[in-house]
Amino acid sequence: MGARIVSFPAALSDVSRALQAAGQQLRAAGLLPAADERRPAVPVFVIGRANRCPDCHGEAFAVGRITAECCGCGLPLAIVASRRIM
Ligand SMILES: [Zn+2]
Incomplete structure (x- = not known):
């Protein structure tokens, strides 16, 4: 064995x-890309996944048709359906 x-x-x-x-x-x-060209990450609500509120870290959401609102602080998140590529 070599050291x-x-x-x-x-x-x-x-x-x-x-x-x-x-x-x-x-x-x-x-x-x-340069630092000013980078875009910030946008928090979204992903259907079928564990979601956490980026503001209050709550896990309960009132899910509507377009947005899901955090039950803790009321922050609306856009709903995204994740598509799996097999
Ligand atoms: Zn919240």
């Missing part, structure tokens, strides 16, 4: 610095 040498970064800041440099290189190469 395997694994080197870990000395500190977490080294890891984040390395990730930052990698992101800059990918952005410069045009493989990653």
Whole structure:
């Protein structure tokens, strides 16, 4: 069995610095969109899945035809039917 040498970064800041440099290189190469071009994730209610309110982390929803409202805080979420590709 050969000995395997694994080197870990000395500190977490080294890891984040390395990730930052990698992101800059990918952005410069045009493989990653710039930070201002990225869109935020939109929370939705997925039928048939476990859903949690992004605001109050409640699990109860009043499900309508178009939106599902959180029973805890009333936040409406758009209903999305997930389609599975087999
Ligand atoms: Zn809520």
